[in-house]
Amino acid sequence: MFYIHCPYCGERREEEEFHPNGQAHLVRPADPDSVSDEEWGDYLFFRDNPRGIHHEMWVHRLGCRKFFNITRNTTTYEILETYPMGEQPTITAETAKVRHEQGVQTADGGWQTVGARPENSTLNEETPS
Amino acid sequence: MQRYSGFSLVKHALSHHENWQRHWRNPTPKKRYDVIIVGGGGHGLATAWYLAKEFGITNVAVIEKGWLGGGNTARNTTIVRSNYLWDEAAQLYNHSLDLWKGLSQDLNYNVMFSQRGVLNLAHTLQDMRDVQRRVNANRLNGIDSEVVTPAQIKEIEPALDTSKRARYPVMGASWQKSAGVARHDAVAWGYARGADSLGVDLLQNTEVTGFKIRDGKVFGVHTNRGDIEANTVGCVAAGNSGVLASMAGFKLPLESHPLQALVSEPLKPILNTVTMSNHVHGYVSQSDKGDLVIGAGIDGYLGYGQRGSFPTVEHTLQAIVEMFPMFSRVRMNRQWGGIVDTCPDACPILSKTKVKGLYFNCGWGTGGFKATPGSGHVFAASLAKGEMHPIAAPFSIDRFHTGALIDEHGAAGVAH
Ligand SMILES: Cc1cc2nc3c(=O)[nH]c(=O)nc-3n(C[C@H](O)[C@H](O)[C@H](O)COP(=O)(O)OP(=O)(O)OC[C@H]3O[C@@H](n4cnc5c(N)ncnc54)[C@H](O)[C@@H]3O)c2cc1C
Ligand SMILES: [Zn+2]
Numbered sequence: 001m002f003y004i005h006c007p008y009c010g011e012r013r014e015e016e017e018f019h020p021n022g023q024a025h026l027v028r029p030a031d032p033d034s035v036s037d038e039e040w041g042d043y044l045f046f047r048d049n050p051r052g053i054h055h056e057m058w059v060h061r062l063g064c065r066k067f068f069n070i071t072r073n074t075t076t077y078e079i080l081e082t083y084p085m086g087e088q089p090t091i092t093a094e095t096a097k098v099r100h101e102q103g104v105q106t107a108d109g110g111w112q113t114v115g116a117r118p119e120n121s122t123l124n125e126e127t128p129s
Numbered sequence: 130m131q132r133y134s135g136f137s138l139v140k141h142a143l144s145h146h147e148n149w150q151r152h153w154r155n156p157t158p159k160k161r162y163d164v165i166i167v168g169g170g171g172h173g174l175a176t177a178w179y180l181a182k183e184f185g186i187t188n189v190a191v192i193e194k195g196w197l198g199g200g201n202t203a204r205n206t207t208i209v210r211s212n213y214l215w216d217e218a219a220q221l222y223n224h225s226l227d228l229w230k231g232l233s234q235d236l237n238y239n240v241m242f243s244q245r246g247v248l249n250l251a252h253t254l255q256d257m258r259d260v261q262r263r264v265n266a267n268r269l270n271g272i273d274s275e276v277v278t279p280a281q282i283k284e285i286e287p288a289l290d291t292s293k294r295a296r297y298p299v300m301g302a303s304w305q306k307s308a309g310v311a312r313h314d315a316v317a318w319g320y321a322r323g324a325d326s327l328g329v330d331l332l333q334n335t336e337v338t339g340f341k342i343r344d345g346k347v348f349g350v351h352t353n354r355g356d357i358e359a360n361t362v363g364c365v366a367a368g369n370s371g372v373l374a375s376m377a378g379f380k381l382p383l384e385s386h387p388l389q390a391l392v393s394e395p396l397k398p399i400l401n402t403v404t405m406s407n408h409v410h411g412y413v414s415q416s417d418k419g420d421l422v423i424g425a426g427i428d429g430y431l432g433y434g435q436r437g438s439f440p441t442v443e444h445t446l447q448a449i450v451e452m453f454p455m456f457s458r459v460r461m462n463r464q465w466g467g468i469v470d471t472c473p474d475a476c477p478i479l480s481k482t483k484v485k486g487l488y489f490n491c492g493w494g495t496g497g498f499k500a501t502p503g504s505g506h507v508f509a510a511s512l513a514k515g516e517m518h519p520i521a522a523p524f525s526i527d528r529f530h531t532g533a534l535i536d537e538h539g540a541a542g543v544a545h
Binding site: 001002015016019020022037038040041042044045046047048049050051054056072074075076077 | 369372380381382383384385429430431432433434438440530532
């Protein structure tokens with residue numbers, strides 16, 4: 001079970017209030033008529049599918065109903081950060097290792113912890129219940 | 130290979146069953162093979178067996194990072210059916226169903242294929258229209274599908290709630306009588322034993338960590354046990370296919386998600402068939418051991434942890450109790466997850482790639498167990514000839530650029 005920090009509500013809520021919507025930061029080609037079949041197919045169907053750091057879009061479906069992004073590790077399931085639409089992640093596959101050592105996130109007793117940004121790090125102190 | 134028979138059972142009883150031959154050898158990797166199969170699940174092992182048996186290519190290695198069949202092959206809920214909508218898919222799954230019928234004999238291994246039928250329930254008018262359309266398409270393709278009424282359903286599966294009181298009353302169903310279930314690990318073991326006896330090397334605890342590629346042509350793989358060479362490499366790695374593709378320098382249109390299953394405590398025989406519902410979103414059958422075998426949807430986010438989330442467990446069991454209220458107090462014994470490689474059109478990819486000699490067989494997602502024999506057979510034919518088998522050809526990766534998708538979401542809908 002994830003506890004997810006909604007960057008709009010500013011609250012950590014249970015996974016069931018949210019819904020995942022796939023890879024984040026996909027940009028629709030500005031002029032679809034001018035792209036090749038190859039580019040259009042890539043845009044429609046080809047996604048990142050890493051073992052490791054993934055940036056993905058979620059919606060706070062049963063809350064504020066706004067979309068936002070999560071940086072999450074697809075093997076440990078740790079949520080490293082959540083951030084509003086329009087912003088870029090501060091943690092990427094390249095930097096993750098460093099951030100990991102800095103202890104930005106915790107995982108406790110099989111529970112997945114929130115992804116608050118480092119500046120909100122108190123939110124990461126999860127007590128398993 | 131020591132053949133199994135009633136006679137051999139009696140003979141071995143005399144020595145207290147202590148002298149049965151091992152199922153397969155545990156060979157050290159050779160430097161070079163004609164064909165390497167990456168992934169020792171059912172599809173990879175079937176590919177190796179058909180390569181050796183039908184196409185005379187026996188200098189083959191199956192490279193498996195864990196143990197044989199430890200991926201989705203031994204994690205699935207074993208539903209076998211072929212009532213798919215589109216001609217291409219119908220051909221592929223029906224080819225497989227034909228092979229299932231003789232599989233235990235072909236392998237001299239009891240895969241416990243049981244044709245107890247599959248019901249796909251409809252709960253809304255639109256469901257009914259979809260069922261009718263699919264059944265009509267099935268019949269044109271020679272598949273034994275029919276539309277059944279709630280009264281007929283009650284006769285087939287008395288335990289199912291077909292009353293009007295249900296939250297989503299059952300309006301009808303499609304019924305494929307020749308569908309059913311099989312024992313999943315026996316399928317992996319049967320193919321493995323057969324392939325080994327024909328000279329195929331089954332290399333367990335061997336992980337492929339990269340490909341050897343020169344001038345756009347593959348000539349081997351890197352593994353944690355050293356390099357192994359071959360000019361033909363077939364990747365059959367289910368949820369990890371994308372990881373392998375990225376090692377070879379390209380992307381696949383796949384997403385890897387956990388899919389869960391549960392089994393209950395064993396019960397006296399209560400279910401006659403397999404019941405699936407897209408709308409209520411769950412499915413259930415009963416194993417010969419007596420436990421209910423239950424599954425439903427995938428976890429919506431990407432994940433490589435073979436466990437799955439609690440909310441999905443809850444939704445799954447809600448659906449089962451909605452369909453079979455009498456199961457409300459049955460206790461669940463075990464729960465697990467497998468990593469399924471879902472494809473945008475809910476159809477697999479059997480294809481050449483931009484690297485010459487490197488083939489992929491993946492994208493089976495939530496429903497590839499039923500296809501194990503057919504997939505192995507047509508993939509082996511393709512590797513042997515260097516040209517995709519006619520049944521496999523429409524499932525090329527090119528379809529995501531040409532637009533010739535084979536949209537089976539209607540037939541799938543619920544993970545199966
Ligand atoms: C819970 C669940 C229920 C399902 N229910 C059904 C059902 O009822 N009916 C149905 O038809 N289908 C069902 N499926 C789908 C079905 O299980 C799969 O489509 C099918 O088993 C895939 O077989 P495979 O041999 O391709 O994959 P797998 O059995 O997963 O084999 C792939 C193998 O590749 C290995 N591998 C991966 N990476 C590497 C590497 N780098 N080096 C070496 N080896 C590697 C893995 O260890 C694994 O053993 C279900 C799946 C799940 C998870
Ligand atoms: Zn919110």
